Amino acid sequence: MPEQTIGFVGFGEAAQCFAAHLAGKGALAPLVFCEGKTNHPPYQEAFRNMAAAHGVELVNSLHELMTRADVVVSAVVVATAVPVGQAIAALLRPGMLVVDINASTPRAKRLVGDAVVAKGGTFVDANLMGAVSIYGAAVPLYCSGDGAARFADTFAPLGFTIELAGPDAGTAAAVKMLRSVVTKGMEALIVEALTAASLAGVRSEALRGICEPMDATRYSKFVDMCVRTDVLHAERRAVEMDGVAEGLREIGLQPIMTEATAARLRTSAKLGLRDDFVARQAYSADDVLDAYVARIADPART
Numbered sequence: 001m002p003e004q005t006i007g008f009v010g011f012g013e014a015a016q017c018f019a020a021h022l023a024g025k026g027a028l029a030p031l032v033f034c035e036g037k038t039n040h041p042p043y044q045e046a047f048r049n050m051a052a053a054h055g056v057e058l059v060n061s062l063h064e065l066m067t068r069a070d071v072v073v074s075a076v077v078v079a080t081a082v083p084v085g086q087a088i089a090a091l092l093r094p095g096m097l098v099v100d101i102n103a104s105t106p107r108a109k110r111l112v113g114d115a116v117v118a119k120g121g122t123f124v125d126a127n128l129m130g131a132v133s134i135y136g137a138a139v140p141l142y143c144s145g146d147g148a149a150r151f152a153d154t155f156a157p158l159g160f161t162i163e164l165a166g167p168d169a170g171t172a173a174a175v176k177m178l179r180s181v182v183t184k185g186m187e188a189l190i191v192e193a194l195t196a197a198s199l200a201g202v203r204s205e206a207l208r209g210i211c212e213p214m215d216a217t218r219y220s221k222f223v224d225m226c227v228r229t230d231v232l233h234a235e236r237r238a239v240e241m242d243g244v245a246e247g248l249r250e251i252g253l254q255p256i257m258t259e260a261t262a263a264r265l266r267t268s269a270k271l272g273l274r275d276d277f278v279a280r281q282a283y284s285a286d287d288v289l290d291a292y293v294a295r296i297a298d299p300a301r302t
Helices: 013-024 045-053 062-068 078-091 106-118 132-138 148-158 171-200 203-215 219-250 256-270 274-278 285-297
Strands: 006-009 031-033 071-074 097-100 122-128 140-144 161-164
Touching (some): 006 013, 006 062, 013 132, 031 062, 062 078, 078 097, 078 106, 097 106, 097 148, 106 171, 122 171, 140 148, 140 171, 148 161, 171 256, 219 285
Parallel strands (some): 006 071, 097 122
Antiparallel strands (some): 122 140
């Protein structure tokens, strides 16, 4: 790796993991600047000790970090990602690489990317597609933006797992956002179901009933089945989920996700596409989704 200095703005779990990995690979000591509610100059001793253990050098201002760094990684809380990104852009030198690993919306990534490019920098919309607690520094990074290829060329040889999604900032963030709808939604559904199972005294039985069918098939096949059957059975399934919600209330659990599931199913049913698809001899999940999008774009047909 060329002798480039890497600076982190924010130093949470992901930044700590990446910085320690870089230090272990013999890169120049990463720089770190924090200005959050908990960690900010003058840094407390405990934070200074933690930073030293990760092989980084703390700096006292964003200006100092931007003066010394060649690559800047924005790793702050989502609420401050845009203003911090714009502050980074205001101080960057032409040719600097800015990597935004925040879980921001596509629009937020584009705002920061536009500000960086306007000042002569290159931008990477980088998204963690997993947990660093599981994957460590090898966590898959799904990246887009005009600097994505440069980022991959520089950091992939250091053990980072980088997949490119194109030159436009926001593309990778959109995929991450929609993936989160499923992964975090599944978490919430699973927790609701297993909490209810525990209240009902059937935790192990419910866990087996949930997992065994999923273990027996590929997830891609399950997704395909969900979409293709939604257009046919959403209304009936919504009624069934009303009954499930009542059952959860009876055992003392508020059915938050179950009620949301019923609402989602009713929304599909209200599109009024069931009869059309019943009459088809064959159709794909793409056919269903295309029909949903067309109907949503023309609400007068609903």
